Amino acid sequence: MASLADPSAPLSEYTSLSRQDTGDFFGAEPMLPVPYRIHKRRQELSDTFTLELTPADGSHSLPFGPGQFNMLYAFGAGEVPVSISGNPANPATLIHTIRAVGPVTEALWDLKSGDVLGVRGPFGTDWPVAEAEGSDVVIVAGGIGLAPLRPAIYHVLNQREKYGDVCIYYGARTPEDILYRAELEKWRGQFDLTVDVTVDRATGKWAGKVGVVTRLLARGGFDPLQTIALVCGPEIMMRYAIKSLNQHGVANDRIYVSMERNMKCAIGFCGHCQLGPYFICKDGPVFRFDRIEPLFEIRQL
Amino acid sequence: MGPNEELGRLLGEHRFFEGMNSGSCDRLSECATLEQFKTGQYIFREGSAADRFYLIRHGSVVLEIHVPGRDPIVVDTLQAGEVLGLSWLVSPYRWAYDARADQATEAISLEVTCLRSKYDNDPALASELFKRYIPVMADRLAATRRRIIDKAKESRLTREVK
């Protein structure tokens, strides 16, 4: 797992490259964005899009671990942290799914195939895909939260034999807001996987489930004592998903979440993303829940 | 704490216990305390043990969900004559929301462990207590549904499903 504490540690299990090795790419300057060119832009939802990127100078994209993020720099607008959504076994094309919610993401929204943006990273901690080997895996995702989890899903499916029962439970606001719908439908067709999707509301045309995502957990399909749960989505959703996982017997030290807070430097220096004693950019964004539980509920005064 | 005539009377006066006989009110009064909350004071917080519920006599209480970095999301607002606190009835017996007095508020609190000791061997008393919750929950569910309809009308939910 990436760690600033030890720059010679491998960036992820996907590579033996360390931060020291990749210093060349950064020009020994992790604050300097590397230009990447958009070779494809896909519209996902009414406000969400995916960019497929490769380095503008033709060099190789850096390998990454599932759960890591990059800082994306839109020239003239600024930087924003975005999780990587591609397949970690195939990092040649860098894939980011972005929701347009502010000035920087709106600027990224306007970019087209062939345009260039800046990329710094990868930063942060991975989903515990290695630690989860031998266990059942339950993935609970809500809304855009499926994007940071997709690399972990790819990893688990690529190495399916290493895991027990695998369940993917996804919730979205309405059927029109289901992210990666075609892919979810494809995964649902696999015999060695449980996939269930629900929405908060729908018109009469919808033939699927309507209800909170936590109801899908009642379906079971996993052994709570042998499960590692990966949870990602808006904080309220993660709070009630964790409550529900607890009620189904999954303990907090077997639940991992991905935290999102304002990041600036992404290298544990500026303190913008501080959560108690942790920096989300370097101690996270993926955390084991019991380690941050007392901090999770902190209210802004 | 023995039966408290005054509290028993106040319980009987509250809309939630309308129709309950005074003998039962006296028994339940042993579990009751009159409490005062200042404006802005939290009556309970999300996640803490739901060990009592409240009958609001005066004032107003907001049920809300806190979101870091944003204003809390208001779930409901409860007034005098209403009952505050349903989570004690259902696992995991922890408060699902924050409850904050948005005016000076007076309420009678009823302590759950004490109540259970009264109704555990008395199904008639248990039914008397539980059945009162049904119309309350029905009203609140109807209110939530009205808000869902309003939202659907606003946000043109009827675009075609792809």
Place this chain on the structure above:
Amino acid sequence: MDQREELERLLCEHPFFRSMSPELQREIADCARSERYNAGEYIHREGEPADRFYLIRHGSVAQELRIPEQESIIIQTLHEGDILGWSWLVPPYRWTADARVMQLTRLIALDARCLRGKYADDPQLAYELLKRFIPIIANRLEASRLQLIDVYGEPRHRK
């Protein structure tokens, strides 16, 4: 196995009744009958008298609200193991939403008048029913509120 025995067996399998004593299960079986609905059929409509409730054994049911001049909205779908209907417990005893069958559904219908007759004389039965309904309704209320508040964020619509 005759119909009555079959019914009792189905009742005791369903999560709602599983933990009830066999005597109470037998009482309730007096008010029960097995029903089947095809996809597209309505079990009941908003506003109709609510004189029963249902245990869903297989299939799926959409609870829908009708909106003038717009498509109806599904606010909840119910599936195997779920309970449909508690309006029989609350005045004015009318259904508050349509229940449309999405997929062929088998359920056990319980007649409210028959049950009311039984628990008028039997506080234990009243209590056993109430104590099971309360958590179900409370969870529906909480879920409904969470579904309302747009936890996933409002999408900003674009061209």
